[in-house]
Amino acid sequence: xxxxxxxxxxxxKCSVLPANFLPFGNGEIVTPRLENGSSxxxxxxxxxxxxxxxxxxxxxNNNGHLTFTEPLSDYIPLLNSGRDIIAPLWTQLDNRRGxxxxxxxxxxxxxxxxxxxxxxxxxxxxxxxATSAFVATWDSVPYQNGEGxxxx
Numbered sequence: 001x002x003x004x005x006x007x008x009x010x011x012x013k014c015s016v017l018p019a020n021f022l023p024f025g026n027g028e029i030v031t032p033r034l035e036n037g038s039s040x041x042x043x044x045x046x047x048x049x050x051x052x053x054x055x056x057x058x059x060x061n062n063n064g065h066l067t068f069t070e071p072l073s074d075y076i077p078l079l080n081s082g083r084d085i086i087a088p089l090w091t092q093l094d095n096r097r098g099x100x101x102x103x104x105x106x107x108x109x110x111x112x113x114x115x116x117x118x119x120x121x122x123x124x125x126x127x128x129x130a131t132s133a134f135v136a137t138w139d140s141v142p143y144q145n146g147e148g149x150x151x152x
Contacts, residue, residue: 022111022135028102029060035094035144037062038071045105046132050084060103060136064089075144088136092144099141106133 055068075092115130
């Protein structure tokens, strides 16, 4: 998301979002099939403001998190690392065994309306209008131990 100065609070209610909340699969960047790998640096169309910092690029890491200054291969969450990290799914995944990890920056009116409505639903006291959305998808990616798959 391009969240302007949005404070990005913890989202406890996100589990009630429908599966495939944002569509994926069209013209997306797909990360390489490497254990603990990452996308190349993805230049953002609009700057992303996050906790007072501004980022012009991101990395989609195969273990379920986004970073902004460099890829991060760690599969165990780091506390107080000094890095800006968004971790919707941080766990030990292995896309060499299957699944797809992909991403795109989206400025279509349909996606922006979905994002704006979701933020409004969960944070009704914040005035927010999405101007850009960054959609990262981990689709049917198995855990490193080969058991189960993760789709987010």
